[in-house]
Amino acid sequence: MSSLFLQCRYRVWRTGDAMRPINLSEEPATQAQAAKRVCAEAGVNPADCYQCGKCAAGCPVSESADISCRQVIRLIQLGEFDAAVTSRMPWLCVACGTCLARCPQSVDLPALNAALCREAARRGCAAVKEGPLFTDIFLDNVQKRGVMDETMLAARFNLSSGHLFQDAGGAPTMMARGLLSGDGYRPSDAAEVGAMIERLRAQARAAGASDDETKEAQRL
Amino acid sequence: MSRIGVFVCRCGTNIAGTVDVDAVAQAASLMPNVVYVDTNKYTCSDPGQASIAEAINENNLDHVVIASCSPRMHEALFRKLLAEKTNVNPYQLEIANIREQCSWVHKDKAIGTPKAIELVAMAVAKVDSNVDLHTTQIPVTRRALVIGAGIAGIQAALDIADAGFPVTLVERETTIGGKMPMLDKTFPTMDCSACICTPKMSEAAAHPNITIKTLSEVEKVEGYVGNFDVTIREKAKYVDYDKCTGCGQCEEKCPQRKIPSEFNQGLSFRTAVYKPFPQAVPSKSTIDPAHCRMLTKGTCGVCSKVCQAGAINYDDVDRVTTERYGAIVVATGYELINWANIYPEYGGGRYPDVISGLQFERLVNASGPTEGHVLRPSDRKEPKTVVIIKCVGSRDPHKGVSYCSRACCMYAAKHAHQYLDKVPDGRCYVFYMDVRCAGKGYDEFYMRTLQDGAIYLHGRVSRIYERDGKLVCVGEDTLSDQVVSVNADMVVLETAMVPPEGAGTLATTVNIQRGPEGWFTEAHPKLRPVETNTAGVYLAGTAQGPKDIPDTVAQAGAAASKAIGLLCRGYIQSNPMITHIDTAKCSGCGACVDICPYGALSLVEMTARENSRKVTRVVAEVNAGLCQGCGACTVACRPGAADLLGFGDEGIMQEVETYAYR
Structure with missing residues (x-):
């Protein structure tokens, strides 16, 4: 029942109306170029995937997703790259690596999902609108302290996203167990971690700026 | 008075578990003319056989009943025992099957034991009326006929000829070679098909033991295993x-x-x-x-x-010759289904750029009409988008055939690979239902095609129509749950293999069976894959069912080895359990001639002396080489002149009476 629901949702999401046929020959070439670039960034060859579905069957977030991780790669194979970039699946991926560990063809789906998220962020078309925001806050958080500080992370995310009380219900229990320490722990090499993250973010910004295609896509 | 011995087998617990073997032995000892009864744990074992031979010789037994497994299992073994170790004629033996049709199908001894006793009693009654039968040796004509000169026929002919026997290779086209020289490359190794096939053709032509008859067809086959009289029409x-x-x-x-x-x-x-x-x-x-x-x-x-x-x-003018052959190999191959008649949704032949896989083979072949450049038939332009559709006719019981044609998955992958190789900026979409690549190096080949960039879409194409000079193929990609369409420049249909025209006539001529799809039927799908139900006739290649070239060549070798075995032996042992016609009773009605599935009966004129006058009558005659002992004629015969030796009316009636009046 739920899969049927997801399927319907997927169709409606994909095309705006149920089962509108797509013409594979009429998709613009920019899609193929973008797909090639993003797949190269992820180190994934979509032709490796023969769609057995072993990844999707073991995916812990499939219940919440619009399309399965198998379908993400299927869309890329078909040249429907924009549909893959604008799907929710890459944002929901927790990079647990179950799919990769089980994949007979060693397709690195977590890497592909991450690359799709970056592409969506560059284009400003993230299907989970809080996704890029969370990523930024998370990186800031780690960059500053050298380690993740859950309390600060949650507080900043809730304030920025407007979901003021998201997950707040769990706070008392966590506090009672000492999980929200707030003791300001900083690892000794925190500065080094911060520098590393800054370096990588600068690199990503530079890559994004030089990427005319992406700008073109953003403009469109 | 005959002296009958009954040997009851326990078969470990196979029989003894649900049949009280000692009670059966006890009952058997009271049956008429039974003078000796014994039981054995395993009758078929060496000591079991030895004890039977010893008992027969010591007690001067002249009829033997063995109550054990099915006669299919060990009758031949026990006959051999009688022939070699005793003076009893091997046909004075009856097997009472108390295992497969008794102990195995019943659960308790209360049913199994009385049934076993009845079966033994019937066998005892029948064996009493058995007569001595003797086999004879029929000489074999040491020549072979191969019908069809594709790669299967050529390979079979070469193998038989290499073994030293003369072979006639009959082909109805003007050249030997069949379909293989038409192909461009062969999967998965991509050897040039003609380059590996034409040397075989030349070898066959040059072989001193092979006679090639092209433009020829087999018109009539008479005779039987070892001695087929074959009439061949060589057209002008x-x-x-x-x-x-x-x-x-x-x-x-x-x-x-x-x-x-x-x-x-x-x-x-x-x-x-x-x-x-x-x-x-x-x-x-x-x-x-x-x-x-x-x-x-x-x-x-x-x-x-x-x-x-x-x-x-x-x-x-046509030349008609009749020659005698010992063995026949049927290798008549296949043809592709006429898709245009059954698939109007694919244009039904209206679009010149919707072509068959075999046409594509000619298009990519360097010696083909385009000298190996992929150019579509309509305007000789290079197609930039090609759609390949698999299972056209295959696995389509409604319009085509229900079976899988086996080779198409691989040659579809090969076509995609060849196209993308020759047109690097081209796009290739393959619509498929399954990808069946079971073979050495086959799946690796398919995976390579995916790497080449072929896009496989899981679904059948529903319709092809023309729009703005493009062939729009509409199908569903069930993997993405999307109806998709592709604007193709050329469409390749991988069509089903079907039996060639004339296969039915040939089956009647050679007297072999065909399955529901029209392919020739092997004698056993697993254990006798190249033999037919007609002794001396063997099958090679796609005549038996769709297969690829490696399997075809392997099967041709297997068929040849069976033929060589027959020709090497030089004689066949006749089966003595055949029909016997009592000419005194025969009215010459011919009912047996009509019913005989092997063509073993014919009507002949016979001169006899009746009341001291010479009279000529028409009576039925049995050809001992052709008769397979099925017994159809004995049932059809109204005067009761036809009787099956070893299964005589008298013996059967004794069995029935014993069962009915016990």
Whole structure:
């Protein structure tokens, strides 16, 4: 029942109306170029995937997703790259690596999902609108302290996203167990971690700026 | 008084578990004429056999009943025992099957034991009326006939000829080779098909033991295993092959130039006097009487004028010969389903750029009509988007055939690979239902095609229509749950293999069976895959069912080895359990002749002396070589003249009476 629901949702999401046929020959070439670039960034060859579905069957977030991780790669194979970039699946991926560990063809789906998220962020078309925001806050958080500080992370995310009380219900229990320490722990090499993250973010910004295609896509 | 011995087997607990074997033995000892009864744990074992032989010889037994497993299992073994270790005729043996049809199907001894006793009693009653039978040796004509000269027929002929036996290779087309020389490359190794096939063709032509008869068909087969009298019609070629040098002058001058070439699948033209392709074997020209102006209208004669060898003979006639062969290999191959008639949704042949896989083979072949450049038939332009559709006709019980044609998955992958190799900026979409690549190196080949960039779409194409000069193929990709369409420049249909025209007639002529799809039936799908139900007739290649070239060649070798085995032995042991006609009772009605599935019965005139007068009557006669002992005639015979030796009416009636009145 739920899969049927997801399927319907997927169709409606994909095309705006149920089962509108797509013409594979009429998709613009920019899609193929973008797909090639993003797949190269992820180190994934979509032709490796023969769609057995072993990844999707073991995916812990499939219940919440619009399309399965198998379908993400299927869309890329078909040249429907924009549909893959604008799907929710890459944002929901927790990079647990179950799919990769089980994949007979060693397709690195977590890497592909991450690359799709970056592409969506560059284009400003993230299907989970809080996704890029969370990523930024998370990186800031780690960059500053050298380690993740859950309390600060949650507080900043809730304030920025407007979901003021998201997950707040769990706070008392966590506090009672000492999980929200707030003791300001900083690892000794925190500065080094911060520098590393800054370096990588600068690199990503530079890559994004030089990427005319992406700008073109953003403009469109 | 006969002396019957009964031996009851326990078969471990197989029989003893649900049949009280001692009670059966006790009951058997009271049956008429039974003078000796014994039981054994395993009768078929060496000690078990030895004890039977010893008992027979010591007690002077002349009839033997063994109550054990099915006669299919061990009857031959026990017959051999009687023949070799005792003086009892091997046909004075009856097997009471108390295992497969008794102990195995019942759960308790209360049912199993009385049933076993009844079965033994019936066997005892029947064996009493058995008569001595003797086998004879029938000599085998040490020559083989191979029908069909594709790669299967050629391979079988070469193998038999190499073993030292003369072979006649019959082919109905003008050249041997069949479909294989038409193919461009062979999967998965991508060897050039013609390059590996034509040397075999030449080898067959040059082999001292092989006689090739092209444009020939088998008209009649009489006789039986070891001695088939085969009538072959060699059609008029209108060219004297002894004189023709194959120079091709006639072809150059022939004014009839617009005949679609069969070899190029209609993608180019040939002349009326022609050789289908340069490496054809025999390398001689033939006149096609349906298109030759001289033969149809009586005016032309150009080829005759230009032929320096004087080989043209417009008055040529068919030659019919009858020869005797010991074994026959049927290798008549396949043809592709006529998709245009059954798939109007794919254009039904209206679009010249919707082609079959075999046409694509000619298009990519360097010696084909486009010299190996992939150019679509309509305007000779390079197609930039090609759609390949698999299972066209196959696995489609509604419009085509229900079976899988087995080779298409691989050649579809090969076509995609070849196209992407020749047109690097091209796009190739393959619509498929399954990808079946079971074979050495096959799946690796398919995976390589995916890496080449072929896009496989899981679903059948629903419709092809033309729009703005493109062939729009609409199908569903069930993997993405999307109806998709592709604007193709050319569409390749991987069509089903079907039995060739005339397979049914040949089956009747050679007397072999066909399955529901029309392929020739093997004697056993697993254990006798190249034999047929007619002894001495073997199957090779796709005549038996769709298969690829490696399997075809392997099967041809297997068929050849079976034929060689028969020819090497030089004789066949006749089965003595055949029909016997009591000519005194026979009324000559011919009912048996009509019903006999093996053609073993015929009506002959017989002169007999009746009341001191000579009279001539028509009676039925049995051909001992053909009769398989099925017994159909004994049932059809109204006067009761036909009787099956070893299963005589008397013995059967004894069995029935014993069962009924016990």
